[in-house]
Each structure stands twice: as structure tokens, then as C-alpha cells.
Amino acid sequence: MKKYAIIVAGGSGTRMGAPMPKQYLEIGGKPILMHTIFRFFEAEPDIQLILVIPEKDFQLWKDLCLQFSFTVPHRLVSGGNSRFQSVRNGLDTLTDLDGLVAIHDGVRPFVNVDVIQESFEVANRKGSAIAVVALKDSIRRLTDDGKSVYQERQYFRLVQTPQTFQIQKIKKAFDVTELHTFTDDATVYEHQGWQVTLIAGNLENIKITTPEDMAYAAYLFNM
Numbered sequence: 001m002k003k004y005a006i007i008v009a010g011g012s013g014t015r016m017g018a019p020m021p022k023q024y025l026e027i028g029g030k031p032i033l034m035h036t037i038f039r040f041f042e043a044e045p046d047i048q049l050i051l052v053i054p055e056k057d058f059q060l061w062k063d064l065c066l067q068f069s070f071t072v073p074h075r076l077v078s079g080g081n082s083r084f085q086s087v088r089n090g091l092d093t094l095t096d097l098d099g100l101v102a103i104h105d106g107v108r109p110f111v112n113v114d115v116i117q118e119s120f121e122v123a124n125r126k127g128s129a130i131a132v133v134a135l136k137d138s139i140r141r142l143t144d145d146g147k148s149v150y151q152e153r154q155y156f157r158l159v160q161t162p163q164t165f166q167i168q169k170i171k172k173a174f175d176v177t178e179l180h181t182f183t184d185d186a187t188v189y190e191h192q193g194w195q196v197t198l199i200a201g202n203l204e205n206i207k208i209t210t211p212e213d214m215a216y217a218a219y220l221f222n223m
């Protein structure tokens, strides 16, 4: 069973507000994206890696690979205007319908190797494997009339990536879905009437989003 990973990094990082898209910012002296790609290579050395970035950044990325002597094999695919479209562009390049694909945010460099391996193992058996973590805080739901309602947190999970699937199914789900407002791949899959399987993610697997996350990421890197 062949394994693929689509690393989506086609965003512009508006919430980070940095001079360049956050996926190219450095942690521990190396661009975030290189740490992320390396985790997948470490977990599955035979994996086929697909990196989705804006076409205008292809040269920048190639220059960074030279500058940092980054030699993990991967191929580049052009990003789209939304995360959904970037994932779809990556999936469109996959022809091996019998394989498995992990879809992962380029800005989650602290994913555990164990989580990646388990996601492939579970997706092979069940069709999908979605990394999630339990909440530590209490939560409340806001209502339209300006109030809030207590929620039982044991029924909730924070959803991370990787989200790993049998290629045939996730390709079909993305092909037939016209609504592009889904915020993750599990929801696109589920929209076909297929139930997703959850696996335990790791708490450090944060999505680097805002400037405070950079300081926390530096701390996690040095742990």
C-alpha cells in the first residue's frame, strides 16, 4: 500500500502579519515547512510527498531548499484560493487510487511521528483517521440572543491534522463537493455520508497562526 502526504502551505498568513507567509518563517534556524515535511519523511521514509504552495513562491522555495541544504524528495503543486482548493489541487495529482494519503497543514511542524504512523494504519483499516485532542478548559456555546450555554466538554474534541484517508474515497469526496466553505478534510469526507474515525493527536501539534504562536513554537522546538 503506497503512502502519500499532501502538505498544504498555500496560505498567505494574514493573521500572522509577518513580512513573508508564516510557512517560510524560521524556527530553530529552519523554515517551519521544512520541519513539517521532515516529520513525514521520518515517520514513513518511502512516502511520496506533495507540497502545495502558491506558484509565485516556487522559486523562493527552491532557493530556500538550496540555502538550507534541504534534500527530502517532494514535488510541488500550485495552491488555490482556499485551503479546500489547495487540497483539491494536491489530490488531483494522485492517480494511485489504492493508496493512502495524509493531508496536513504545513504550519503544524510538531506533529508526532507516532501520530502520522497510526493515522496511516487506521485509515488503511477504516477509510479515514483524523487526529484530535480533548479540551482542557470548560466550554460554552454562544446563542443568538447574546447569552451562553454550558456544554459538556467530554463530548467535544479539537480537530488537528493529519487527516488521513483512502485515496479513492477522499478524491471522490473532493471531486463532487461544490461547497468550498468546509474548514477541514474530515468534513468533506463526512459530507458523502461516510463516518470519520478519530485518533489521538498530540497536544504540541499546534497550528502556527498568530505571532504569539511563534514564541510558543520556539519553546516547543527547544523542549
Ligand SMILES: Nc1ccn([C@@H]2O[C@H](COP(=O)(O)OP(=O)(O)OP(=O)(O)O)[C@@H](O)[C@H]2O)c(=O)n1
Residues within 6 Å of the ligand: 008, 009, 010, 011, 012, 013, 014, 015, 016, 023, 052, 079, 080, 081, 082, 083, 084, 086, 087, 105, 106, 107, 108, 207, 208, 209
Ligand atoms: N489558500 C490556502 C489557504 C491555506 N492553506 C494552508 O492551510 C493551512 C491552514 O491554514 P491557515 O492557518 O489559516 O493559514 P493561512 O491561510 O496562511 O492563514 P490566515 O488565515 O491567517 O491568512 C496552512 O498551512 C495554509 O498555508 C492553503 O494551502 N491554501
Ligand SMILES: C[C@](O)(CO)[C@H](O)COP(=O)(O)O
Residues within 6 Å of the ligand: 083, 105, 159, 160, 161, 183, 184, 185, 207
Ligand atoms: C484543518 C484545520 O487545521 C483543522 O483544525 C483547520 O480547520 C484549518 O483552519 P484554517 O482556518 O484554514 O486555519
